[in-house]
Amino acid sequence: MSFRHLWAVTRKEIQHIFRDRATFILVLITPTVVLLLMTYTLAVNIEHVPLAVLDYDQSPTSRAFIQRITAGEDLDLYSQVDSIAEIEDMLIQGQVKAAVIISPGFSRDLLSLQGIDLQVIIDGTEPESGGFAVEHIGWRAEAFANEILADQFQIQGIPLESLQPIDLRVQAWFNPGLKPIIDLVPGLISIVLGFPALTVALTLAREHEHSTMEQLLVSPIKRTDLLLGKIVPYILVGLLNVMLIPIFAILWFRVPFQGNFLVFIALSAIFLFAELSMGMVIGVFMKSQSAALAMSFLVVMFPGFFLTGIFFPITAMPEIARLESLFLPGTHYAIITRGVFLTGIGLETLWPNAVMLLIIGTAFILISALFFKKRLA
Amino acid sequence: MIRRILALVKKEFIHLRSDWWMPAFMLIGGALELLAIGWATSRPITNLPLMIWDQDHSPASRELVLALENTGTFLLEDQVQSLSPIEDALNRGDINAALIIPPDYSTQLTSLLGKPTLNVILNGAESIPAREAQRAIEGVVHDLGEQVVLQHLGLDPDQTAGFNFSLRVWFNEALSEAYYSTPAELGLMLEFTILLFAAITFSREKEFGTLEQMLVMPFSSLEIILGKAIPVILVGMADFALMLGVVHFAFHVPIRGSGLLLFVLALGYTIVELGKGMAISVFSKSQHQAFLLVLMIGMIDFMFLGYAVPVESMPRIMQLLANIIPAHHWLNILRSIMLKGSGLAALWPSILALVILGIIINTFSLLYVRRKLE
Amino acid sequence: MTESAFINITELTREFKNKTALEQITLSIQEGELFGLVGPDGAGKTTLLRILAGLLQITAGQVVAAGYDLNKEPEEIKPHIGYMAQEFSLYEKLSVVENLMFFADLYNVDVKEQEDRIQKLLSFAGLTEFKNRRAAHLSGGMQKKLALATTLLHEPPLLLLDEPTTGVDPISRREFWNILTDLHLNGTTIIVSTPYMDEADRCSRVGLMYQGELVICDSPVNIRNLLDGDLVKITTSDWQEAHTVLAPLAGVKEIQTYGEALHILVDSGKTRLPQLTRALKEHNLAVDEARTASPRMEEAFISLIRKMDQVN
Structure with a gap:
């Protein structure tokens, strides 16, 4: 390993990034801007779900x-309708997300303590809003029924408390309101920081396409020096983003930061190393930029998105996907970011993930060095 | 003119042949990836690690635990005897929820005036599974409570008051996750495919200096644009057809509306995204820049596909923004036609929005590209 | 074949997927030679140079250059050669100096000497006043000189130049060759491929490659003398007609066309020239020019290649 060679390549790559202002700005700000906008969309608050009501009872x-x-x-009465057909229309057009149908014997059954059938229809294409509507209609209906029951019980002399025989107390740690913004923002950091990895896959292809590769190959530089030299600048750029992102996350979106900032930076550097090495493997195999691009979307970006447990829990995935997620740097980094931001754990708990990232990164670099021939085809 | 455009189209495809990774990715990669990701994630959330601290050790508490296990939502991680392993596991993120059953659970439960307290701790660091866990626990406890009330009152379950919900889910009777998530995944991949493909068309030629050569040849700028656009449209539509096949046949998502209408609108959507990609392409000096711009725009658009959170529940400003995102309208159309069987009568607002956006984007893009080419 | 030769190539064969680029090449080059490689496109010149640079694997045969067996030590030779690729292969976004600094680092040029050497090379290549200009904005000739300067940074004993003057204006070409001659005089071994015969003439030895084979390898004088007979140059009003008229005449060995002109190889220029002009006039062809000339390497090569084609 020659530090002189490593630095020469690093310096050259940095000069390339800086020389073109548009590229520089894009490399530097893309992750932060994307995260910012994505985060805004996550500041969700389900309310005012539109309902249609069909009242056959009219009492x-x-x-x-x-x-x-x-x-x-939480629930808004969008319209009171006269037929199921109207409900269907409204659901198809997306005007309402759920509908309640009150049967003709509603008040009679209720007062005589008979079971009441309440029909609720939800739009299955919008499970979030639909589920929300069902849940909230349920609460209201139960409270409503309990009041009526309570009147009856009082007459019979039964204490009111016995209607709710279990006291269920739910508390959510680290994110009391279970707000997606709090936990998805740390998760998304791994996605946006992964962008430079996609870029790294292009840099070798670019040398091939511009035939500068020939001059590099004929020089006495070692393969690993060349590959690492190409990674280092992007780790540095990535770290710039790592400094920027928490500022926005903490100040703007009020995401807590419980852990140690230095630990976060250090682990981020390791993550970047692993992710970039993964990009490098693609770069070694793909001789044109467009091919490298296509591959990096397939191999790095989409799996990084869906299989790293940010949106869908890894424990619920099938075996093979769970196994694959273990080898994706994003999986470990998502655990690290959530830990550092939300639970405030440090290296004493996160070291297995850090070690795994190091292993992944080293393995990928070795694979790329193995398959990167200092020869022309 | 047609002949010259065809010549240009042919040239583009010859280019693709020598660099076959790109079209292969466009066509097969997207569909395969959709298959893999859909398979891994289009399923109910199950096996959430749950920790239980049962201080009661009674038949009643065991029944509660069994009921929780029977929901399928949970995977019983461990039975523990104190709070500290729960704290540790939560800190490490090993579990999504913990249930603490008090020592007097069964005695309280059986006495008429008793009211046992069940404590549930959720791991808020993963809000999506946490909410799922909460829903499942609340459901189990609610059912259990109802039984207890009936016992206390000595009533027959059929005779009591209370609401028997008959829930009917329309358009997605079995509440299949695939119905919801795979169209969004399709949307994401289709958009990236078109944008990426369109974005490198000009940037690539610019990078290699071959654009100059094309400009001195006797093609009008419109012909050049069409020559570049047609392959993108063809590949985009083929990609869409393949992915739709995956969604329909592999994940059994129905196509209840008109397939023809779906394809016509898919073509329209492709053209809208194509306009965006072309503008990026001409704006960028190198493939690298084009790529970064595609990433930025594509990721932002992705959020409006409603994959992570529904657009309806986003902040007001984001909902307004969603209106100018073509992918948002497209997903609305895709879902409506596939799941609701909607026709023009129901879809016209989305189609109109898409058309307006398409006209704006493509007019701008055409003018911009032409100016840059001349 | 001398064991002490600087470069020893023995029965070198290189195959690509569906084509043999080099076939059974045997060649030795002495230290300090300025060796020219000529031949049409696709003859295998670039492949040979790339093999010498350690860039391509050897399919069969042996190559020992500067004491390194290229079958076994393709990496070890790299610090000792300067290689200039056919296409411009420096970084267009970097300036002249930045490119030089980058390669100085890669070749481990002594840090204390580095500054000095870069200055010297800049003035040597006439690039001093452009040193902060981006490589993309240099003219073709300047780009080639920069590429040459880059290969000289570490003062390699062996220089491999692949068509270094293609696409360069005549003045820059001459400057470039003056630099090469200087290097040659200082004892650097240079192997240069070129499509230009006048450049081949300046080499100490020339190898002609055709279809992957080394057809001939000798000094320019000897190659010219290969043609027995004289050369007659004739320009007429209709070269195609003239060609058919002259070809069957006695004493005419071969006719090569150069644009409008015909270069005719005859057994004796003195006796044949009047016969040829007479024949043309009999066919009512106006003769614009008709003179004897001494054969150049170009004619010799074309003659050789024709003979090879006939054999095949």
Whole structure:
């Protein structure tokens, strides 16, 4: 290993990044800008879900019930309709996400303590809003029924408390409101920081396409020096983003940062090394930039998106996908970022992930060096 | 003119032949990736690691644990005897939820006035599984509570008051995750494919200096643009057809509406994205820049496909922004035609939005590209 | 074949997927030679140079250069050669000096000497005033000189230059060759491929390559003398007609066309020239020019290649 060679390549790559202002700005700000915008979309708050109501009962009780359901901020009465066909239209056009159908015997059954059938229809194409509507209609309906029951029980002399025999207390640690913005932002950092890795895959192909590769190959530089020299500048650029991103996450989006900043930086550097090495493997095999691009989307980006447990928990994936996720740097980094931001754990807990990242990075670099021939085809 | 455009189209495809990775990725890669990712993630959230601290050790507490296991949502990670392993596991992110059953659980439960307290701790560092866990636990506890009430009152379950929900889910009767997620995944990959392909068309020629040569040849700028656009459209549509096949046949997502309408609108959407890609292409000096821009725009668009969170629940400003994202309208159309069987009558607002966006984007793009070419 | 030769190539064969680029080449080059490689495109010149530079694997045979067996030590030879690729292969976005610095680092040029040597090479190549210009903005000739300067940074004993003057204007070409001659005089071994015969003439020895084979390898004088007979140059109003008229005449060995002119190889220029002009006039062809000339390497090569084609 020659530090002089390593530095020469690093310096050359940095000169290339800086020389073209547009490239420089894009390399530097893409991750932060994308994260910022993505985060904004995550500041979700499901409320005002539009409902359609079909009231066959038309009694004071049913009207009180409808009033009760739509009293809060969560569910809005979009329209009271006269037929199922109207509900269907509204669901198809997406005007309502759910509908409640009140049967003709509603008030009679309720008052006589008979079981009541309440039909709820939800739009299965929007499971989030639909599930939300079902949940909230359920709560309101139950409260409504309990009040009526309570009246009856009081007459019978049964204490009211016995209606709720279990006291369920749910608390969410690290993210009390279970707000997606709090936990998805740390998760998404691994995706946006992965962008430079896609770029690295291009740099070798670029040398091939511009025939500068020939001059490099004929020089006495060692393969690993060349490959590492190409990675180092992007680690540095990545780290610039690593410094920028928490500032936005913490100050702008109020994501807590419980851990140690230095640990975060150090582990981020290791992650970048692993991710970039992965990009390098693609670069070694693909001789044109467009091919390298295509491959990096397939191999780095999409799996990094879907298989690293950011949106979908890894434990629920099938065996093979779980195994694959172990070899994706993003999986480990997502654990690291969530840990450092939200739970405040440090190296004492995160070291297995750090070691795994080091192993992945070293393995990928060795693979690329192995397949990178200092010869022309 | 047609002949000259065809010549240009042919040239593009000859280029592709020598660099076959790009089209291979475009066509097969997207479909395969969709298959793999859909398979891995289009499923109910199950096997969430759950830790239980049962201080009661009674038949009643065991019944509760069994009921939780039977939901399929949880994978019983461990039975522990104190709070500290729970804390550790939560800190490490090893579990998604923990349930603490008090020592007097069964006695409280059986006494008429008793009210046992169940404590649940969720790992908020992963909010999506945490919410799933919460839903499952609440469901189990609610059902259990109802049984207890009935026992206390000595009532017959069929006779009591209370609501029997009959939930009907329309368009997705079995509440299959694939119905919801695979169209979004298709949308993401289709958009990236078109954008990427369109974006490197000009940037590549610029980088190699071959664009100059093309400009001195007797082609009008419109012919050059069309010559570049047609291959993108062809590949985009083929890609769409393949991925739609995956979604329909592998994940059994129905196509309830008109397939023809779906393809016509897919073509329209392809052209809208193509305009975006071309503008990026001409703006960029190198493939590298084009690539970074595609990444930036594509990722932002992705958020409006409603994969992670529904657009309806985003902040107001983001909902307004969604209106100018073609992918948002396209996904709406895709889902409506496939799942709801919607026709023009229901879809016209989305189609209109797409058309308007298409006209704006492509007019701008055409003018911009032409100016740059001349 | 002398064991002490600087470069020894023995029965070298290189095959690509569906084509044999070099076939059974045997050649030795002495230290200090300025060796020219000529031949049409696709003859295998670039392949040979790339093998010598350690860039391509050897399919069969042996190559020992500067004491390194290229079958076994393709990496070890790299610090001792300067290689200039046919296409411009420096970084266009970097300036002249930045390119030089980059390669000085890669070749481990002594840090103390580096600055000095770069200055010297810049003035040597006439690039001093352009040293901060980006390589992309240099003219073709300047780019070639920069590429040469880059290969000289580490003062390699062996220089491999692949068509270094293709696409360069005549003045720059001459300057370039003056530099090469200087290097040659200083004892550097140079192997240069070129499509230009006048350049081949300046080499100490020339090898002609054709279809992967080394057809001949000798000094320019000896190659010219290969043609027995004289050369007659004739320019007429209709060269195609003239060609058919002259070809069957007695004493005419071979006719080569150079644009409008015909170069006719005859057994004796003195006796044949009047016969040829007479024959043309009989066919009502106006003769613009008709003179004897001494054969150049070009004619010799074309004659050789024709003979090879006939054999095949």
